[in-house]
Amino acid sequence: MCQLLGMNANVPTDVMFSFDGLARRADEHRDGFGIAFFEDKGLRTFVDQHSARESPVAALVRRYPIRSDNVIAHIRKATQGRIALENTHPFVRELWGRYWVFAHNGDLRGFRPRLHAAFRPVGDTDSEHAFCWLMQELAKSHASVPTVDELTLTLRELLPQPAAHGSFNLLLSNGQALWAFCSTKLHVVERAHPFGEATLADDDVSVDFAALTTPDDRIVVVATEPMTCNERWMAMRPGELRAFSRGAPLTVH
Numbered sequence: 001m002c003q004l005l006g007m008n009a010n011v012p013t014d015v016m017f018s019f020d021g022l023a024r025r026a027d028e029h030r031d032g033f034g035i036a037f038f039e040d041k042g043l044r045t046f047v048d049q050h051s052a053r054e055s056p057v058a059a060l061v062r063r064y065p066i067r068s069d070n071v072i073a074h075i076r077k078a079t080q081g082r083i084a085l086e087n088t089h090p091f092v093r094e095l096w097g098r099y100w101v102f103a104h105n106g107d108l109r110g111f112r113p114r115l116h117a118a119f120r121p122v123g124d125t126d127s128e129h130a131f132c133w134l135m136q137e138l139a140k141s142h143a144s145v146p147t148v149d150e151l152t153l154t155l156r157e158l159l160p161q162p163a164a165h166g167s168f169n170l171l172l173s174n175g176q177a178l179w180a181f182c183s184t185k186l187h188v189v190e191r192a193h194p195f196g197e198a199t200l201a202d203d204d205v206s207v208d209f210a211a212l213t214t215p216d217d218r219i220v221v222v223a224t225e226p227m228t229c230n231e232r233w234m235a236m237r238p239g240e241l242r243a244f245s246r247g248a249p250l251t252v253h
Helices: 016-023 056-063 126-141 148-158
Strands: 003-014 033-039 042-048 067-075 091-095 098-108 166-173 178-181 187-192 197-199 206-208 218-223 241-245 248-250
Touching: 003 016, 003 098, 003 166, 003 178, 016 056, 016 067, 016 218, 033 056, 033 098, 042 056, 042 098, 067 098, 067 166, 091 126, 098 126, 126 148, 126 166, 148 178, 148 241, 148 248, 178 218, 187 248, 218 248
Parallel strands: none
Antiparallel strands: 003 067, 003 218, 033 042, 033 067, 091 098, 098 166, 166 178, 178 241, 187 218, 197 206, 241 248
C-alpha cells in the first residue's frame, strides 16, 4: 500500500519536517512520489516515478521549502497500474475554476464506473479512475461552486461507493479545505499554541515548533501512520470523513 501525508494550516506553513519523515519510508514505497502545494488558487505540483529517497525532484523540494496552507503528498507502492509518471499521485483536475488535488492509499477491485463527463484518466490506476468519477459526480451535484460545508455533505454521500470495492483512504483539497476519508487507516494530529518539540518516528530528528510559529498559528497534519513519536495522533474511524479548514477540524451536520 501507499502512504499519504496532508497538511492544512491557517497561515502558509513549511511542511518539510513531515515530508522528510515521509520520504524516509520510501524504501518500501519506492514506486514514485508526489507533493502538491496550494498558493491561493494557484498550485505547485512535483511528481516523479522514482523513490522519494533517490529522486532529484524530491531533493529539489527539500532545498526549496514552499510555504502553503494546504499540502498533499504521497509515496507509492504500486498495486494497480505500471510504474510511470502518469500513474504517480497526487492527481490534479480543474472544477469550477479551481484546482483539485487527490491522493489515494488502497486498492479498489471492480470499480470502473462509466465516465461520461469531461474527466478522463491519463494513466491506468484505480486511483485516477476513482478521482475522475468523483469529479464527475461533484460536477453533477452542484451547478456552481458550493460551500465547504455543502461539499463535505456531498462527499459524505459519494465516497462510500468506491470504498465498498476495497480500501479507499484518500486526501482531497481544492485549496479551500482539506478532506480526509478513512477506509482502513489514517491518523490526525492538531498543533496549536503552546507548541512543543516533535521527533520523527522514523529517525532521531526533532524540531521545536515553538521557535517557528506564533501563538495564533494552527496546523493539522494527516498521515497514514503517525509521523512523530511524541505527539498525540488520533486514529480516524473506518468510514469517517473529516474536513479541515484554517488549521482546524470542521463540524458539518
